[in-house]
Amino acid sequence: MPYALCFLLFMLGLYCAVVKKNMVKIVIGILIMEYAVNLFLVMLGFRVGGIAPIIDRAQYDPVIQQVAAGFVNNSVDPLPQALVLTSIVISLGSLALMISICIRTYEKYGTFDITQIRRLKG
Amino acid sequence: MYIFYFLLIFMIIAAIIAIETKNLLSSVICISALGFGASLMFLFLRAPDIAITQIVVDILALIILIRSTISRDLTFISGDKEFFGTVVSVVIIFIIFLAGVKVFETLPDFGTAIFARVPNAASQTYIKEGLEKTGAANIVSSVILDYRAYDTLGEATVLFTAIIGATVILRKKAKKLLEEPDL
């Protein structure tokens, strides 16, 4: 059920990016899609009653060089978290790129409306 | 467990307001509310790294978006595109949503991690041997910078290219270059 709600969020972003006329609204739709995908990837690795994948001194035995079994059996998945962490910073960079394209278009055509921009071409 | 439903419904309401409101400034503020909801959600999903990164990135994204929209959009753009295309795209999106819900029913329930069912999954190896193989107590950090560091190298390249592209688009001489085609 949380997966379906997350997919509904993705579909709202897709609707916003496809239907709206304002360029900033399209950028906002792409942002909503990014949030939904990041949430879905992290939710795939969640365990009920899990702990964060960070080892502290009490959970490591230096004599036999092994992590405690309680940590191994209870930790959530670290791999989607690592992938999402890079994806968030990339989304900020691509947001800056899209916004700069919007500003440049506004300076040339004087509007954010993409149907107007289509008519003014040529 | 109910906190996830509460936060997801909060995020969906914020997304609907951000999509449907006429004023661009309130739309941007609703987007940042959505980001803070996502940050809380990451915190309850036991991912503190992503929660802190998300909340800082949201502040920067809010300031970038406000810089772009404030005092620019004086005319309110209302309405959608052509009627026929709108109806067709909404119907297609709804069909995709129904198909996606059917697909998500085949996944295991929320709260049972997928990697725990697979024997010899990669994540099991990272959790068991991450500390003694790399020396980093934070398993996410050891995955980012040791096991899968190629990913981070590609990330640095993509970020560098995106920011240089934004700088080239925003430079001051571009207008002049467009006016003189024989340069």
Next chain:
Amino acid sequence: MKGMTIIVKTISSWVKVLIVLFGIYIIHSGHLSPCGGFAGGVFLASSYLLLMLAFGRDVVERELPPSVALKIACWAAFTFAAIAISGLFFGKNEFFWNYIYQKWLAGAGIEVHFIAAGTISLAEFAIGLLVGALLFLVILNLSTFRRDTSASR
């Protein structure tokens, strides 16, 4: 008269130091506690963003010129690649081989400790500087562009 009132200026010039300190702490303890290079870099960029909102753009440009920021970003990216390539020469002939940990620190009994990660700490400093300098650069460019267009009208 650029910028905000004197109260905002004074307090933001104090708080800036604390934000930079917190960013450096987050970067260097990235292998023990949550976060690391990415979040620390965004913290470093946001400290200069606070300075820019309080004092105006010219003060920030005098304190950290954009050319210097671009040089910092390029050198940080080069350092990250150099750490990756140096694994080829000092170890098992592998890209991104963590040679400092594997040669000297493994089995020394300092597992959960500040220096116990080898090249991961160095790579985190490189990533933090890269992200911070690039985000600072793009925010400065956005504000510069806005000033130019409003002045021309």
